[in-house]
Amino acid sequence: MRRGTLLGYSLPLHAGVVLRGQRLSQRTGLVVRLEQDHRTGEGEIAPLPGFSGETLSQAADAALLLIRRWVAGACILTDLDPSDGAQARQPIPPSAAFGLSCALAELEESLPTQAPYLSVPLCGGDSAEFIRRLSAPGDNPLAKVKVGLMDGREESRRVNSMLAALPRLHLRLDANRSWTAAAAAGFAESLDPALSGRIDFIEEPCATPAESLAFSRGTGIAIAWDETVREGNFYPCPQPGVAAIIIKPMLTGSLERCRRLIDGARQAGLTAVISSSIESSLGLTQLSRLAHWLTPGVTPGLDTLSLLGAQLLRRWPGSPLPLQSPGELQIIARVT
Ligand SMILES: [Mg+2]
Incomplete structure (x- = not known):
C-alpha cells in the first residue's frame, strides 16, 4: 500500500x-x-x-x-x-x-546513505575572520569567495591577501554575472600573478557567456558556468577557458536530470560541482549524499546552513542549530 x-x-x-x-x-x-x-x-x-x-x-x-x-x-x-x-x-x-x-x-x-558532510566554506564578508577560520588545522584548503560586490581592484587585493596568508589555499570565486568587461579586467590586472594560479575558477564573471569567455581568453583565468547551466537547453561541451559547471539541483530538476548533466560534464572534461540553494538541513544532507555518489572527490558548495536559525527533521553533523x-x-x- x-x-x-x-x-x-x-x-x-x-x-x-x-x-x-x-x-x-x-x-x-x-x-x-x-x-x-x-x-x-x-x-x-x-x-x-x-x-x-x-x-x-x-x-x-x-x-x-x-x-x-x-x-x-x-x-x-x-x-x-x-x-x-x-x-x-x-x-x-x-x-x-x-x-x-x-x-x-x-x-x-x-x-546512497553515506556522505562526508563537507562543504567548501563560503567567505561571507570579513576576510580576516575567514582567514582565521581557514587556518584551523585539518581545514580544507579550498574556499569560495563572492566577488563583484565592490570595486574589482579592491576585490583582487582581498583575494591576493587571502592567498598570500594561506599558502595552500585554493579559491573558487563567484561574480554572479555582475562585472562589466572593464571591472573584470580591473580585477584581473590587480591580481598577483604569483598567486592567481590558485584561483580554480571564477563563476560567471560577466553579464553574458560571450563576455565571460572573452575574459577567460584575455586573462588566462578559468571560468565556470552557473546561471548558464539553467538557461535554454544547456548541455555541457568543451569550451576553451571553461573548467567547471555548477549544478544547483533545487533549480535544475530531478536526480536523473542532474545525473545526465554530471555525465555530460565528465565527457566534456569539465568538473561538476553540486551546490545548494539555501535548503534546510534535510535537503543539504541529501545534496551531500548526492555529491558523494555522483561527483566523488569534488567538494560541493553547501555552506548555507548557517544562514538559517534551525535545522529540519535531520541533523547536519556538527551543527549546533x-x-x-x-x-x-x-x-x-x-x-x-
Ligand atoms: Mg554562482
Missing part, C-alpha cells in the same frame, strides 16, 4: 539575507514523504525566491498531483524527467521534480 504526505515548513533566516534585491526573513518550503510497505522516503521542495521560475504554491500543486498519481499506483519517473518520456503530461517545476525524485530514491534505496521535528510542520495533504 502506498501513502503520500505533503508538509509545509518555515525556518527563520538571518536578517540580512537579500536575494536579488528581496529581503527574506523566513525560508519556506515543503517536505514530501512517500511510504510503501514499511519503507519511507523524504524529499525537500523549496523554490528559491528570485531564482526559481515557480512559486511555492505552484510547486505544491504540481507535487500534489504527482503524489496522488503515485499513490494510485502510477510510475511518475517520466513525469519528473520529461525529456526521457514522450508521454510526459506537463513540465514539472524543478523544485518539485527534485524533491519527489529524492523521496523516491530514498524509498527505493538508490540514493536546534532541530524542528515532524510535529512542528504543517500538514498540507495526506493522500491514501
Whole structure:
C-alpha cells in the first residue's frame, strides 16, 4: 500500500539575507514523504525566491498531483524527467521534480546513505575572520569567495591577501554575472600573478557567456558556468577557458536530470560541482549524499546552513542549530 504526505515548513533566516534585491526573513518550503510497505522516503521542495521560475504554491500543486498519481499506483519517473518520456503530461517545476525524485530514491534505496558532510566554506564578508577560520588545522584548503560586490581592484587585493596568508589555499570565486568587461579586467590586472594560479575558477564573471569567455581568453583565468547551466537547453561541451559547471539541483530538476548533466560534464572534461540553494538541513544532507555518489572527490558548495536559525527533521553533523521535528510542520495533504 502506498501513502503520500505533503508538509509545509518555515525556518527563520538571518536578517540580512537579500536575494536579488528581496529581503527574506523566513525560508519556506515543503517536505514530501512517500511510504510503501514499511519503507519511507523524504524529499525537500523549496523554490528559491528570485531564482526559481515557480512559486511555492505552484510547486505544491504540481507535487500534489504527482503524489496522488503515485499513490494510485502510477510510475511518475517520466513525469519528473520529461525529456526521457514522450508521454510526459506537463513540465514539472524543478523544485518539485527534485524533491519527489529524492523521496523516491530514498524509498527505493538508490540514493546512497553515506556522505562526508563537507562543504567548501563560503567567505561571507570579513576576510580576516575567514582567514582565521581557514587556518584551523585539518581545514580544507579550498574556499569560495563572492566577488563583484565592490570595486574589482579592491576585490583582487582581498583575494591576493587571502592567498598570500594561506599558502595552500585554493579559491573558487563567484561574480554572479555582475562585472562589466572593464571591472573584470580591473580585477584581473590587480591580481598577483604569483598567486592567481590558485584561483580554480571564477563563476560567471560577466553579464553574458560571450563576455565571460572573452575574459577567460584575455586573462588566462578559468571560468565556470552557473546561471548558464539553467538557461535554454544547456548541455555541457568543451569550451576553451571553461573548467567547471555548477549544478544547483533545487533549480535544475530531478536526480536523473542532474545525473545526465554530471555525465555530460565528465565527457566534456569539465568538473561538476553540486551546490545548494539555501535548503534546510534535510535537503543539504541529501545534496551531500548526492555529491558523494555522483561527483566523488569534488567538494560541493553547501555552506548555507548557517544562514538559517534551525535545522529540519535531520541533523547536519556538527551543527549546533536546534532541530524542528515532524510535529512542528504543517500538514498540507495526506493522500491514501
Ligand atoms: Mg554562482
